[in-house]
Structure formats: structure tokens, C-alpha cells
Amino acid sequence: MNVKNVKRVTIKPNIWDLLYIPAIIGGLSITFKHLFKKHITLEYPDEKWFPPPGYRGAIRLNRDELGREKCVACEMCATACPANAISMQGGAAPWDDREKYPIWYKIDMLRCILCGMCEEACPEEAIELTVIYDFADYTRESLIWDKERLLKNYDLTKDGNYYKRQLEENKKR
Amino acid sequence: MTQTGNIILDVVIIVIKIVIVLGVNLTIVAYLTLAERRVSAFMQDRLGPNRVGPAGLLQPIADGIKFFTKEEIIPAQSSKLIYLMAPSFVLFPAFLTYAVIPVGPTFSAWGYSFQMEIANLNIGILYILALTSFVVYGVVLAGWSSNSKYPLIGGLRSAAQMISYELPLGLSIIGVLMIVGSLRLSEIVNFQTHLLWGFLPRWNVVLQPLGFLIFLIAAFAESNRLPFDMAEAEPELVGGYHTEYGSMKFASFMLGEYAGMITSAALMTTLFFGGWDFPWVNESALGVWGILLAVIAFSLKTGFFLFLYLWVRWTLPRFRYDQLMRLGWKILLPLALVNIVVTAIVMAFLA
Ligand code: SF4
Numbered sequence: 001m002n003v004k005n006v007k008r009v010t011i012k013p014n015i016w017d018l019l020y021i022p023a024i025i026g027g028l029s030i031t032f033k034h035l036f037k038k039h040i041t042l043e044y045p046d047e048k049w050f051p052p053p054g055y056r057g058a059i060r061l062n063r064d065e066l067g068r069e070k071c072v073a074c075e076m077c078a079t080a081c082p083a084n085a086i087s088m089q090g091g092a093a094p095w096d097d098r099e100k101y102p103i104w105y106k107i108d109m110l111r112c113i114l115c116g117m118c119e120e121a122c123p124e125e126a127i128e129l130t131v132i133y134d135f136a137d138y139t140r141e142s143l144i145w146d147k148e149r150l151l152k153n154y155d156l157t158k159d160g161n162y163y164k165r166q167l168e169e170n171k172k173r
Numbered sequence: 174m175t176q177t178g179n180i181i182l183d184v185v186i187i188v189i190k191i192v193i194v195l196g197v198n199l200t201i202v203a204y205l206t207l208a209e210r211r212v213s214a215f216m217q218d219r220l221g222p223n224r225v226g227p228a229g230l231l232q233p234i235a236d237g238i239k240f241f242t243k244e245e246i247i248p249a250q251s252s253k254l255i256y257l258m259a260p261s262f263v264l265f266p267a268f269l270t271y272a273v274i275p276v277g278p279t280f281s282a283w284g285y286s287f288q289m290e291i292a293n294l295n296i297g298i299l300y301i302l303a304l305t306s307f308v309v310y311g312v313v314l315a316g317w318s319s320n321s322k323y324p325l326i327g328g329l330r331s332a333a334q335m336i337s338y339e340l341p342l343g344l345s346i347i348g349v350l351m352i353v354g355s356l357r358l359s360e361i362v363n364f365q366t367h368l369l370w371g372f373l374p375r376w377n378v379v380l381q382p383l384g385f386l387i388f389l390i391a392a393f394a395e396s397n398r399l400p401f402d403m404a405e406a407e408p409e410l411v412g413g414y415h416t417e418y419g420s421m422k423f424a425s426f427m428l429g430e431y432a433g434m435i436t437s438a439a440l441m442t443t444l445f446f447g448g449w450d451f452p453w454v455n456e457s458a459l460g461v462w463g464i465l466l467a468v469i470a471f472s473l474k475t476g477f478f479l480f481l482y483l484w485v486r487w488t489l490p491r492f493r494y495d496q497l498m499r500l501g502w503k504i505l506l507p508l509a510l511v512n513i514v515v516t517a518i519v520m521a522f523l524a
Pocket residue numbers: 059077080081082083084085086107111112113114115116117118119
């Protein structure tokens with residue numbers, strides 16, 4: 001690479017620039033204009049941010065048409081998970097259309113890095129990431145989500161209006 | 174009325190005035206802290222604190238409660254007495270200066286002549302300059318007694334800065350004093366109530382534009398506000414001289430700083446923008462309405478300068494320390510001297 005061609009430009013300030021006052025007044029007028037501009041603040045608990053499609057938030061376990069979990073306890077997701085967040089125990093399914101189902105299924109949301117690998121790996125489309133971004137909690141135990149909690153996430157987000165509903169609840173209060 | 178009766182009446186009136194002035198100023202200081210945050214937010218297209226009370230108007234009260242209930246921490250290695258005294262050195266002078274600033278014309282009612290200032294000192298402007306230079310002690314002692322490196326650097330910087338800028342500050346006023354011929358603030362204002370060539374308000378800013386500019390810059394430096402807040406300089410000094418201070422002691426510094434802003438805004442109004450004068454109106458002839466008009470004019474002008482403080486703060490970046498010193502000693506000081514000489518020559522020719 002030839003760096004010799006770099007041209008140095010020195011701008012010599014003229015008297016007008018050296019006074020600084022015109023420049024200061026220019027700056028002041030810019031900040032003054034901003035006083036009346038539209039605010040971009042999102043007043044968070046009152047207003048909600050709607051994540052764009054493809055957003056990777058909290059995880060859910062999908063249900064099938066009959067309301068049962070789709071998961072067949074194949075452990076593909078647990079294998080794929082780079083954070084080792086998923087654990088489960090498979091057992092003989094009580095239904096005829098599949099052999100196995102998860103007796104218990106847990107995701108440690110403290111370990112989960114929301115990478116979406118589980119969703120990619122799942123052959124049954126049984127696990128998915130949702131739009132939920134505000135699932136902070138007070139204890140570590142409550143952030144280890146079991147099957148019921150994950151299925152509940154599905155019920156909350158299946159219509160895609162999770163935050164819209166929250167907003168309406170806010171308004172009612 | 175008897176002699177003693179007169180004295181008692183005087184004392185009562187002065188006490189009432191003190192209470193009013195202090196109350197009003199403390200309120201303004203409290204709301205200035207809110208205004209600062211709101212204005213800065215608006216300038217950055219944000220909203221600022223708006224959740225305590227309607228439009229955030231109760232925020233200063235919440236802040237006050239927070240400051241009072243915070244844990245008092247005194248660093249183990251500090252010089253305790255000086256450490257505890259330093260905030261008051263900043264706080265009290267700033268409030269004492271309001272005593273001499275006239276907010277309206279003198280008027281008589283019921284055979285008594287009311288003055289719209291607490292004390293009509295014949296050396297009013299010297300009194301203010303003397304008290305404002307007291308603030309530097311508070312800042313330096315705070316930096317020194319904290320026994321910690323950042324406060325020390327902040328304190329030293331601000332000592333150098335405030336002493337350097339006191340010179341141009343004092344010299345820039347001399348032009349005004351030469352024209353008016355009095356150190357009494359009420360007389361300086363009275364001088365400005367007349368008209369120049371029949372249409373222009375004879376405000377000193379018209380007669381002394383350069384003097385005003387120097388005073389404005391020096392006042393910004395004196396009150397340690399951006400672009401001259403070397404003493405605090407959060408990014409480099411963590412907060413400067415008050416790094417080790419917490420709870421109400423820290424709040425005292427803040428109150429002192431904002432009170433100092435009000436002082437210099439009021440001083441700018443009084444010295445250069447006609448004080449309580451509403452141009453083209455003779456307030457003294459309007460009775461009570463005149464007084465009201467004068468007070469409103471004074472408040473509006475002072476309010477504008479307070480806004481200017483916030484406005485400049487969110488516009489200009491901080492000066493570098495050597496630039497600050499160069500500006501003070503090599504530019505403002507000679508300019509202030511030139512201003513005095515030119516004023517003197519012009520006055521000699523006009524006389
Ligand atoms: S999103 Fe990633 S880290 Fe979280 S459970 Fe799925 S695979 Fe594991």
C-alpha cells in the first residue's frame with residue numbers, strides 16, 4: 001500500500017472563525033431548534049417496544065392441535081444448545097401417535113444465551129423463541145423454567161399480540 | 174412615629190424581605206436543578222424526569238428527600254472539620270449576595286419608602302465580588318480535605334481558574350462603573366432606565382458590549398459551569414472536588430452552584446440589561462403596577478440568563494485546561510483593559 005499519496009489539508013481559520021462567536025451562536029441555534037423537536041423517548045413501562053419479526057426472546061414449547069406438547073424428547077435441542085441450558089427426561093408417551101414425550105423438561109434461562117440453536121435443531125418445530133424480552137425475576141429458581149412455564153409462554157404468544165395486550169392492560173390500570 | 178418604632182418597623186420589614194428573597198431563591202434553585210435536566214433532555218430529543226408529579230414538577234422534593242435520607246459517609250483519611258465545613262463555604266456566600274440586588278424601583282407608601290432590595294449598600298458591587306470569591310475557598314478546601322487525588326486536582330484547577338477569571342470579571346465591570354459613577358446597584362439600574370437618543374433603552378449592554386461579553390464569559394468560568402467546569406470534569410476527574418461527598422453535603426455544593434448561577438444571572442441583568450427596567454415605561458409613575466412590571470421584567474431577564482446557562486452547557490464542549498488559562502490571561506484580560514481605556518477616552522471626549 002502506498003501511503004505517500006495522503007494529502008494533508010490544513011484549514012487556516014480566518015478572522016471570522018477566530019472570533020468564535022459566530023460559531024458559538026450557530027451551535028446555540030442548533031441546540032435551540034432541538035428543544036422543539038419530537039422526543040424519541042419510549043416511556044417504557046407505559047409504552048412497549050414491539051420487537052421486529054425474527055426477534056429472539058424467551059423460549060416457548062409449542063403445542064399441537066390437541067393442546068399437547070409437540071416435543072418428542074429427542075434431545076436434539078439439548079445437544080445443540082451451546083450453553084447446556086436444556087435438560088429433560090424422556091418417557092413412553094401416553095398417546096398413540098408418538099413413542100416418547102418429555103416427562104420433565106427444563107430450560108435454565110440464566111444459562112440460555114438466546115441463540116436460537118434449539119429452534120434450529122428441533123425436528124418437530126416444538127421449541128421456538130418468542131418476542132418476550134422482559135422476563136426478569138427475583139430468584140434463580142424461578143428462572144429455571146419447567147414444561148408448564150414454557151407451554152404457558154406458547155399460550156401467551158401464539159396470537160402474536162403479547163405486547164399489544166400488555167399495553168391494553170396498562171391502559172385499564 | 175417614635176425613633177424606636179421606626180427602627181422596629183425597619184427590622185421587621187428587612188426580616189420579611191430576607192424571608193421572601195431566600196424563599197424565592199431556594200425555590201428557584203430547586204427548580205433549576207429540574208430545569209437543567211428537563212432542558213438538557215429536550216435538547217437531546219429526550220423527555221427528562223417527568224414521572225414525579227405532573228410533568229415531573231415534584232422531582233426536586235423527591236431529590237431533597239433522597240439527599241436527606243442518604244447515608245452520611247465521611248472518608249476515614251479526610252480532615253473532618255474542614256471536610257464538613259467546605260460545603261457551607263460554597264452555599265452561604267451564594268445566598269448572601271442576593272441581599273443587594275434590586276428587583277424593582279424604590280417606592281413610597283403610607284409615608285414609608287420601600288426599597289426593593291434587602292440592603293441598599295453604597296459598595297454593592299464590591300460586596301458581591303467579595304462574596305463570590307469566597308466560593309473558591311469552599312472548592313479548594315473540599316478538594317484538599319477529601320485527601321483523595323481527584324478532588325485535589327479538581328480543587329487546584331478550580332482555584333487557579335477562579336482566581337484567573339476574577340480579574341477579567343472585575344475589570345469588565347469597571348467600564349460600567351466609570352459610566353455610571355457609582356458602586357450602588359440601585360443607582361446603576363436607575364442610570365439605565367433612561368433612553369439613549371430618545372428610542373434606545375440606555376442599557377449598559379448598548380454602551381459596553383465588549384464589557385458584557387467579557388463579563389458573561391468570566392461569569393460562566395466563575396460559577397464553574399460548562400464550558401469551563403474544569404473543577405468537576407466528570408469524564409476525567411470523576412466529579413472533581415466533590416467526588417468524596419455524598420448526601421446533603423453534596424447537595425450543598427449543588428445548591429451553591431445553582432445559587433451562584435442565579436447570582437450571576439441577576440448581576441448580568443442588573444449591570445448590563447437594565448435590571449428591573451422595562452424599556453419605554455416609567456415604572457415609578459405607575460404605582461403598584463409599575464412595581465409589578467419591574468419585578469416581572471427583572472425576573473424575565475434573569476430567567477433568560479439562567480436559561481442561557483443551561484443552553485450553553487448543552488451546546489459547547491469543555492475547554493482544555495491550558496486553553497482555559499490562555500483565554501483568561503491572554504485574551505480576556507487584555508480585552509478588559511482595552512475596554513477600560515477606550516471607555517475612558519470616549520468619556521473624556523464626550524465630557
Ligand atoms: S436459545 Fe441457545 S442457549 Fe438458549 S436454550 Fe436454545 S440453544 Fe440453548
